[in-house]
Amino acid sequence: ALIITDDCINCDVCEPECPNNAISQGEEIYVIDPDLCTECVGHYDEPQCQQVCPVDCIPLDPAHVESKDELMDKYKIITGEA
Ligand code: SF4
Incomplete structure (x- = not known):
């Protein structure tokens, strides 16, 4: 996950x-x-919030490090595809 500083x-x-x-x-x-x-992951190639944030304050959250596969699993759970 990402985090807002x-x-x-x-x-x-x-x-x-x-x-x-x-x-x-x-x-x-x-x-x-x-x-x-x-x-x-599941929606776009890049995190959309990072693209638009004018002060670049949305890094990866060191407390929630996840692999692409884990992120895709989360996407499927959220969207009901799992
Ligand atoms: Fe904050 Fe604006 Fe960056 Fe969102 S885009 S994290 S509201 S400064």
């Missing part, structure tokens, strides 16, 4: 881009639900 300026451009609805407005900054983030 505290460099976030709350611009809101990433939230509508997430195909998994994993991004929401948190108490102080936007947050990613790691249970929903597939790093866009």
Whole structure:
């Protein structure tokens, strides 16, 4: 999964881009639900939020490192294909 760092300026451009609805407005900054983030695996070649974030504050989450296969499994569970 990806994570939004505290460099976030709350611009809101990433939230509508997430195909998994994993991004929401948190108490102080936007947050990613790691249970929903597939790093866009299953949808796109690149994480869409990273493409649009103006301050590049959405790196890989070191606490939620996953392989492509694991991300694809998560995608299938989320979409009901598993
Ligand atoms: Fe925050 Fe970046 Fe999302 Fe804007 S695009 S809300 S700066 S994480």
